[in-house]
Amino acid sequence: MSYIKKPVVRHPSLKLNQLGLTVRDYEGAMSTLCAGCGHDSITAGIVRAFFELDTPPHMVAKLSGIGCSSKTPAYFLSGAHGFNSAHGRMAAIATGAAAANRKLSYIGVSGDGDSLSIGLGHMAHAIRRNVKMLYIIENNGVYGLTKGQFSASADMGSKSKRGEANAQAPIDPVMLALSLGATFVARSFSGDKTQLVPILKAALLHDGFALVDVISPCVTFNDHEGSTKSYMHTRKNQVPIVETDFIPPAAEITADYAEGTVARVRAHDGSVIRLRKVGADYDPSDRTRVVSFLRDSQASGEIVTGLLFIDSGGTEMHRNAKTVTTPLVDLPFEELCPGSAALEKLQTSYR
């Protein structure tokens, strides 16, 4: 465990963002996860993403379920409200929160146990509803807090620390999300900050549900030979497909990418996400081809990372429901209560 308390002093040379905040202002409490845990790298990526997006910390709501991953919202954005809820229920709670206040930026941090077993239904339906949120799965194939049982994402044949081989086929959150109609699907690796931070930023600006599956090896229970979610295994089999570069709407959009190698996706807020293709024929907007490509890669043992699919034209939950633009929590009571005259009138129909 990392017990060293970080000092609160800010070095004068620390870079400021447009709000005049430093990256330290986006940090949280000290992590209590195991030293070297991939989740802590993801936390650092989240801190960086919010800092670079100039998001006021209090305009973020961070939610989680139960598990190692679900502890992490305590470790970033101490100026944001957090909700460490119940095992598997984060997506439902985030859905209700988003229904009540559409102005906040929602980030849900979950794990493969939380999302792919007990909470699978809620995650699937949050995807269907297209709730505007960043949903991160910190995926390590193992139940850490209960000491190393296989999770639903553990690969077949993958070995536990005790040497037992997993006999069941895994649930791949990326394939699942694509089949459920997710409008933003990405995968990254906790040890690859260069790729992760732009993906997180793009996901936070996506106008809908953005699933980011991050392979995050468990140093205690799943970083040994035979595990398919170990650092060694992932590094060896990782194939980055699409590099994401994010340009906020205020910045000038540069054009130093040759036609044919850059796919531009305009986000709902007007910002542009540039996708640098590694494979010239990869198109992240064609769901059918993405699925078949991922299937082929999977068969050959590759873990495809990058922004795998995006559909910026999808209808987010509130737009689909035609909810008023003002957050429901900000509506004055007078606009909600029909009053005594309406009640009197209504009751003539109950005579």
Next chain:
Amino acid sequence: MQAIFRMGIPVSGKNLFPSNIQGLPTWYEVRVNLRGHTARTSEYDLMVAMNAETYARDVREVRPGGYVLYDSTWPLDPALMRDDVTFLGVPYARLCNESFTEARERTLMKNIAYVGTLAALFDIDMDIVSGMLKEKFARKPALMESNAKAIQLGHRYALEHFECPLPFRLESMDATKDSILIDGNTATALGCVYAGATVAAWYPITPSTSVLDAFKGFCEAYRVDKATGEKRYCILQAEDELGAIGMVIGAAWNGARAFTSTSGPGISLMSELIGLAYYAEVPAVIIDVQRVGPSTGMPTRTQQGDIMMCAYASHGDTKHVVLFPSNPRECFEFAVKAFDLAERLQTPVFLLSDLDIGMNDWVVPRLQWDDGYKPHRGRVLSKEELLALPKFHRYSPEDELGVAARTLPGVHEKGAFFTRGSGHNKLGGYTEIPDEYQEVMDRLLRKHRAARTIVPEAVIERRAGATFGVVTLGGCDPAVREALDVLEERGIRGNFLRVRAFPFGDEVEAFLAEHDTLFVVEQNRDAQLRSLLVMETQVAKEKVRSVLAYGGFPLQANQVIEGIVARLGAGASVNGTAPHTNGHAHAHTHGAHDAHDARQEPHGDEGGMP
């Protein structure tokens, strides 16, 4: 039933239906009497036997001296005949075949013709009946014409062939002019709208589905911007009840008034997150329209079987605030109250209705609304209040109710805290230290106890010379009141208390203390209200006896009377057991009478009269 109501007469209707979409028999019972008792009774004065499949049962159930109205196009099986019952045959099928040409109309209008006959037999005001037809079919004149014709057929035939009206008949009164006819689920939904609820999350389940149907309807009427079509509400049909309560908690955590509506099986599923809301102190309004359990039980039958579950829902030490409305008017009022309590106490609040209250039409005084009402949002810190504080801590300091101030996301980062279902101390920080954990748990207990001072008080009615007390709740109200009236006529007097909330107020404690003999009347097998009283008050267990009815139909006065009389023992002299003996004597003297009918409705609803 609506026509009787419009004649100014207190009336009740109970729809007894199976858990099925189409094809199984359904009964609809209407009860009317001079004294306004409207609890269910199974003493039928007149049975409308519309379904040949259930003739035998229908005929058997009519009281001696009663009447059976049937379609005499086909002869009744002589084996069904009873000497002590009058059979009134009207050849509906033949009359309709002669008067209507289309096959579908012939079938549908046959059912409508019964209405005309009943109007003749009971002397129902035909102007009211035709007025209702005009309202119902204002936009479908063709349908109105055939309905009116069918009613006339039945009416004329009765006048020509029977002695009309029957010895018991209806006379206009003015007892309902300030009342409305409404079901509890509609009234509950209306309460949620008036309370300013903006987020509703639910999963369909009988018998609570119509709460959300009604909420949606009212929101469409009152909360949609006419110019833009934008909605000032969000209804989430969840993937399951676990999701539904999660959404409510998320929305309420963010500061919205949010609720879910479900039935017992849904509460079972929601229990885990109800514990989270209790411990993390997030408001939530949970409407439970009870049905018969356990398990799937009987989804279209009524019961009060969720009292204990709601009072203590979830693992660990949890105690909740539960409101017990007894009729649609209280559903409306308590729905509003539930939001105020949930936000004031920062805790889940249950509105415990049931199928009988929720799905049947009740005559209740008109709903009232005070335009001066301001929602009680509880202790929520504004940005200015936050800035004035040296430091914000989520769970201290507490007020006189044991409640600490909360903050909402998006207001200011000084108010940010980490909501958690895991062990926490009074500052909101994670803890596994015994004293810190207990300190918070003890405050939660104080808070629950303090709630007794702000929940709806029990209704108490005393009778001079009362020798015992009756405690009841919810939809038992009319049957228990009727039973006490009937018992008083027999010289047996009891005081009445209806609890309207848990935790119990001091007035409940005092009532229990003042009686040596107490009966608790409720609709479940395990005497759940009695158990709750024994556990949560000082009452001596030995002096509290149970009167239970839990077969699934609304409670009847005779069940209460029999239960009380049997337990009072030989000391109580009682003439007869049926409550109607006196009722009928009374009615005969005054000319207006009990008229109960049960009719089967195997027809589709198009063109039908309610």
